[in-house]
Amino acid sequence: MSKLTRRQLWSLEEYAEQRDAFRHQVMQHKRLRQLTLGDHVRLLFEDEVTIRYQVQEMLRIERIFEGPAIQEELDAYNPLIPDGTNLKATMMLEYPDVAERHRRLAQLAGIEHRVWLQVGEEWCCYAIADEDLERSDQHKTSSVHFLRFELAPEAILELKQGAPMMIGIDHPKMDTGPLAVPGPIREALAEDLAIPYAS
Template sequence: MDPLSIVDIVNIAEYEIERPSYRDQIIKFKKNRRIQIGELVTLVFENRETIRFQIQEMMRAERIVLEDRIQEEIDTYNQLLPKLNSFSATLLIEVTDQAKMREILDSFIGIDHGNTTSLKIGDSVVYGEYEGGRSKEDRVSAVHYVTFSLTDQQVSQFISGEEPISFEIDHFKYKAETVINEMVRESLSQDLL
């Protein structure tokens, strides 16, 4: 997937004008790129459109107008784009009860180590690789970045949709699996073409 460049980004004045319709488009687009795994974990799969939206929103929120600062944001967010034959996702641990937030997050310590997160394509398993620096021995972030690197055969299997496809969390305190539907498979397949 080609990285974003400065020409893909509009200034914040132009963005304010296009934002309402663009935001609606992105919300609809993300619907088929969002997978709930159990009650507390969601994977949101990133691509050029989702990353462009994040950059534009960051520029808007932080009032970023200088070209070198915009380029810094682009460089940072481009790291979240999937590479060849891979998926890149933001994993969210969603806690709505503020009083239980620390307790619930602490129960996820270790989720970003070992083979806790996987993509299953029929009998084939692809383990997620987490970006480092998001947790400590006694703390875990509610947001993680995870990639799934597929072989050529797994890419073909995923695109064909002939085998069941699921995402699983197998952590000692949280176990859940979700089989994806056809609309999600089709949307994610575009990242592999």
């Protein structure tokens, strides 16, 4: 999947005109890219559309219009777009009550490394959080994490051929058990992956 360039972005004035329609399009798009694990974890699988929306919103909120500053935003967000061999997701730990959120984040240190994904009967991997910018330490975790699931060529082929996908968390303080990814979401995520070349 290609990365965003300045040429693909609207100016602030253009975005003001396009925002309502684009926001509606993105909300519909996200419906096929979100999963809930247990009661408090939401995964949004990112792609060019979701990241473009995020960048346009940041430019709008911060009133950024100068070239170097726009490029800084692109450099920050482009790593969250899948590369053809992986799926990338924003994980949100959602606890509306502030006291409960602080308590649970202290218990869930390292959860970003315990999210797993399985394709078919055998192939499985854990999330990599190297785009996460040191959001956790040994005492607590963050409420937002950026995850990458690196898929082997055989897993990509299986997924594109319709193999089932499961996902879950096996942290000692939160074991969600396996969730079967619904067909429409699985198909949307398969589109993020490139068919591997035969070696």
